[in-house]
Amino acid sequence: MLETDNHEYEKAILIGVITQSQDEEKLNEYMDELEFLAYTAGATVRKRFSQKMAKPNPKTFIGTGKMEEIQAYVKAHDIDTVIFDDELSPAQQRNIEKALEAKIIDRTYLILDIFAQRAQTSYARTQVELAQYEYLLPRLVGLWTHLERQKGGIGMRGPGETEIETDRRIVRDRITLLKAKLIKIDKQMATQRGNRGQLVRVALVGYTNVGKSTLMNVVSKSDVFAENKLFATLDTTVRKVVVGNLPFLLTDTVGFIRKLPTQLVESFKSTLDEVRESDLLLHVVDISHESFEDHIASVNKILDEIDAIDKPTIMVFNKIDKYQPEDYDEADLMVERTSVHYSLEEWKNTWMSRTGDDVIFISAIEKENMEQFRKKVYDKVREIHVSRFPYNAFLYPDIMGEEE
Ligand SMILES: Nc1nc2c(ncn2[C@@H]2O[C@H](COP(=O)(O)OP(=O)(O)OP(=O)(O)O)[C@@H](O)[C@H]2O)c(=O)[nH]1
Ligand SMILES: [Mg+2]
Incomplete structure (x- = not known):
């Protein structure tokens, strides 16, 4: 499914669970996404394992039988990395690592790793580093208890504790810094944002890999990095765009993903300020x-x-160039017609009845419906502008000459 290039990929397997709230179909979707994440991080997935269970095993997450099956596979195929779709407790992570003798990673860690690889500016790097340390802090206990046991346990308790404390202190200091x-x-960024004056601010938001940067490039004729991997964009880019005679600021932002680690949301708060202030x-x-x-x-x-959910959107x-509804055969009485069979027209109607007129269907790549898109954005920006400067500002906009 995914093209691979020449560099060395780590060999990985994926593990997920089927539960009451997550059926097999859902799990498959999550696993597809996890595989895409793994690929983005630099791993190739050799096999997927899943287990049906009511409740994860508190010690090893998966059951004993499944663990043996995976153990055999990891050994036979020389697997480097085992990736869990769910967040593991520090103790589970340690126990599984012992059993499988491979690197154990969960979805959160994987996302953090991708962010770390992709962070370009010192600002993004600082944000990611903070998130990584916050992920690490509660896991330090585990690390040291493990070492303690290796050293023999009895008598090691005192020094062990001290070491944990020292280590934690170093990490905490680093977090404070x-x-x-x-x-x-x-x-500094708030000042910069403040200096942008009276221009209306528009932000592109959305799930990762949906085409935000591509759209930004089409609209602003700029050259923002876009590619078919997750989290291509980590830093926000702001461009002044003029549609009709109306200038406004357009911001490209980091993509979202489900189960986004809370540490990341926290440390990327200021990147997200762009969204909040638009x-x-x-x-x-x-x-x-x-x-x-x-x-x-x-x-x-x-x-x-x-706190950005109530903004005009x-x-x-x-x-839309890639959209394919599933075929529906009216003669087939076994198959019920559902939203997977919807035409684009039906989707348009569905969303318009859900959210009103502010819905548009485009293809950024094929530049389909871009005129309607511009018109829609123009109308909305103008509306905001007029409500803010009810009189001359719009008719005699001194902002026209303003430069970024
Ligand atoms: N078929 C098709 N592909 C598109 C379209 N728009 C974007 N893409 C592709 O989708 C992939 C992701 O595009 P990006 O613009 O990087 O997506 P993004 O939302 O900025 O992604 P992140 O920065 O990772 O959150 C790229 O391979 C684009 O070429 C479109 O209209 N049609
Ligand atoms: Mg992007």
């Missing part, structure tokens, strides 16, 4: 993705967490 550094950069959101959706409605829900959840359904 990074936070202070971020506060300083935040202040006047209008363009919520970009990849309509060709089978789980696009889940994606919308995940994005809305995060928007809610950062245009829903931008992208990749």
Whole structure:
């Protein structure tokens, strides 16, 4: 499914569970996404394992039988990395590592790792480092208890404890330092944002890989990095765009993903300030993705967490060139017609009745419906502008000459 290039990929396997709240179909979707994450991080997935269970085993997450099966596979195929779709407790992680003798990673760690690889600016790097240390802190106990046992246990308790404390203190100091550094950069960024004057601010938001940067490039004729991997964008890019005679600022932002580690949301708060402080959101959706409605829900959840859910929003359904409804045969009485059979027209009607007029269907790549898109954005930006400067500002906009 995914193209691979020449560099060395780690050999990985994926593990997920089927539970009451997560049926096999859901799990498959999550695993597809996890595989994409693994590929983005630099691993190739050799096999997927799943287990049906009511409740995860507190010690090893999966059951004993399944563990043996995986153990055999890992040995036989020389697997480097075992990736769990769910977050593991520090103790589970340690126990599984012992049993499988491979690197054990959960979804959170994987996402953190991708962010670390992709962070370009010192600002993004600081944010990621902070998130990584916060992930590490509660796990330090485990690390040392493990070592303690290796050393023989009895008598080691005192020094062991001291070492944990020393280690924790170092990490805590580092966290304090990074936070202070971020506060300083935040202040600079807030000033920069303040200097942007009266221009209406529009932010592209959405799930990762939906085409935000591609759209940004089309609209602003800029050259923002876009590619078919997750989290291509980590830093926000702001461009001044003129549609009609109306200038506004357009921001490209980091993509969201379900189960986004809370540490990341926390430390990327200031990147997300761009979203929080914007006047209008363009919520970009990849309509060709089978789980696009889940994606919308995940994005809305995060928007809610950062208090940006009530902003004026245009829903931008992208990749219509790639959208394929499932075939529906009216003569087949066994198959019920559901939303997987919807035509684009039906989706348009569905969303318009759900959220009103502010819905648009486009293809950023094929440049389909871009005129309507521009018109929609123009109308909305103008509306915001007029409500803010009811009189001359719009008719005699001195902002026209203003430069970034
Ligand atoms: N078929 C099709 N592909 C598209 C379209 N728009 C973008 N893509 C592709 O989708 C992939 C992701 O595009 P990006 O613009 O990087 O997506 P993004 O939302 O910025 O992703 P992140 O920065 O990772 O959150 C790229 O391979 C694009 O070429 C479209 O309209 N149709
Ligand atoms: Mg992007």
